[in-house]
Amino acid sequence: MRDKGSKQSVKGLLVRVQPSGTKTFYVEIARGKRERVGDASQLTLAQARNKARETLGKAASGHDFQAERRQKKAVADSTLGAYLDGAFKAHAEANIASHKAFIASIKRAFAHVLDKPMAEITELDMAKWRRNRTSVKLETQRRELTYLKALLNHAVATKVIPSHQLTQYRVKATLADKPSEAKVRYLSDDEELRLREALGAREREARAARMRKRTWEAARGYELSPVIAAEDYADHLKPMILLALNTGLRRGDLFSLTWDHVDLEKRQIRKIIGKTSHSRRKAGKQIEPAVLPLSREACAVLEQCRRQWGDYTTVFHSPITGGPLTDVKKGFAAILEDAGIENFRFHDLRHTFASRLVMAGVDINTVRELMTHADIKMTLVYAHLSPDHKAKALDMAFGGEG
Structure with a gap:
C-alpha cells in the first residue's frame, strides 16, 4: 500500500503487510531499494512521513545504509549480554568447569550493564555495581569482578572489542568491609x-x-x-x-x-x-x-x-x-x-567427607588425592579441622611430656 492522494504524501513511502498481519513502513530510496522506516503499530502516518523524508535526504547525500546496519549489528553483538549468551558461552562451556555459575554470576551482578557495549563499560558503572552489592562479602565482589574482567579480556583477545576500560580497576576494601572467615560447613x-x-x-x-x-x-x-x-x-x-x-x-x-x-x-x-x-x-x-x-x-x-x-x-x-x-x-x-x-x-556432603578424613588423622596430601583437588591449596581449608595436628608436629620435633 503506497502513500498517495494528498499534498503531504511522500513519494516511495509504502506499508508492507506480513502474513502474520504485522505492518511495517518502508520507503523506496532507489529503483528496487527500500529502507525500513518503522513499525506501523508504533508510528502515526505523519511520523512515518517525516522519517521517510529524513531517509530520502540521507540517500540523496550518498549515505551508506548497509554500512550503518553493519555498524549497528556490531554494536549490538558487542554488548555484554549478547556476548555472554553468544560467543563467550561456547568458550565457557568448553573451558570453564563451573561455566553455568560463572555466567549466572555475571548476569546477576552486572544486570545494569548487560545492554551496554563492552568497550563502553566504565569505572562509574563499577561504582554503581559496588553500591548495589554492599550486602555482599568483599571476597564475593572480587570474584564477580574477576569473572567480568576475564570475559572482557576474552572479548579483546578474540577482537570483538579493541580494548576495555577496567584493566586497572580493583575492588578496594573500605572500613565498612569486614573480612570474612573461611568456614567449611560439614555435618556434626x-x-x-x-x-x-x-x-x-x-x-x-x-x-x-x-x-x-x-x-x-x-x-x-x-x-x-x-x-x-x-x-x-x-x-x-x-x-x-x-x-x-x-x-x-x-x-x-x-x-x-x-x-x-x-x-x-x-x-x-x-x-x-x-x-x-x-x-x-x-x-x-x-x-x-x-x-x-x-x-x-x-x-x-x-x-x-x-x-x-x-x-x-x-x-x-x-x-x-x-x-x-x-x-x-x-x-x-x-x-x-x-x-x-x-x-x-x-556440596557440604563433600566437605563432610573431607572433614572426616582430616579429623581421623589422614595426611593432607592423601586427602587432596581423594578429593581430586588439582592444587593442595584447595585442600588446606580443611587442615584446621584436625585439632591435634599442630600439637603432634611439636611433639615430633621436640618431644612430648616426660
Whole structure:
C-alpha cells in the first residue's frame, strides 16, 4: 500500500503487510531499494512521513545504509549480554568447569550493564555495581569482578572489542568491609545421625505409601504397582546422599556416574572428574581418570543400586526420561527439614567427607588425592579441622611430656 492522494504524501513511502498481519513502513530510496522506516503499530502516518523524508535526504547525500546496519549489528553483538549468551558461552562451556555459575554470576551482578557495549563499560558503572552489592562479602565482589574482567579480556583477545576500560580497576576494601572467615560447613556427628534417621524414615514411609496405593488399585481392579522390597531403595535420594558422604564426589559427578566407572570387584570408581579435567586441560596436562577407593558402605550402596537399576547406563537415572538424573533439590531440602539441619547444601556432603578424613588423622596430601583437588591449596581449608595436628608436629620435633 503506497502513500498517495494528498499534498503531504511522500513519494516511495509504502506499508508492507506480513502474513502474520504485522505492518511495517518502508520507503523506496532507489529503483528496487527500500529502507525500513518503522513499525506501523508504533508510528502515526505523519511520523512515518517525516522519517521517510529524513531517509530520502540521507540517500540523496550518498549515505551508506548497509554500512550503518553493519555498524549497528556490531554494536549490538558487542554488548555484554549478547556476548555472554553468544560467543563467550561456547568458550565457557568448553573451558570453564563451573561455566553455568560463572555466567549466572555475571548476569546477576552486572544486570545494569548487560545492554551496554563492552568497550563502553566504565569505572562509574563499577561504582554503581559496588553500591548495589554492599550486602555482599568483599571476597564475593572480587570474584564477580574477576569473572567480568576475564570475559572482557576474552572479548579483546578474540577482537570483538579493541580494548576495555577496567584493566586497572580493583575492588578496594573500605572500613565498612569486614573480612570474612573461611568456614567449611560439614555435618556434626549428631547431624549425620539425624540425617541417616530421616533417610530411613523416608524409605519406610515410601514403602507404606506404596502398599496403600496397591490397596487402592486392587479395590478398583487396576494393575498393581510393584512392591518396594525391604532391601530396595525407594528412589535415588538415599543412595546418592550416602555415596556423596562416602566418596566426596560432587553432585555433577554423581549425576554423570555410569556403571562403566564402577568396579565393585576392585572396590573403586575410575572416572574423569569434571572440574579436575578442566584444570588439567588449561594447564596443558593429560586428562586422566581419578581412581577412588570405595568404603564398605559405598560398596554396599552400589551393589544394591546395581541389583535394582543395573540395566540403566547411569547409576542414578531419571525415572521419567531414563537418562541421567539432573536434580535432587526438592528431595534434599525436604530431608534436611525432616532432620532439622539448617544452612546446609548438597556440596557440604563433600566437605563432610573431607572433614572426616582430616579429623581421623589422614595426611593432607592423601586427602587432596581423594578429593581430586588439582592444587593442595584447595585442600588446606580443611587442615584446621584436625585439632591435634599442630600439637603432634611439636611433639615430633621436640618431644612430648616426660
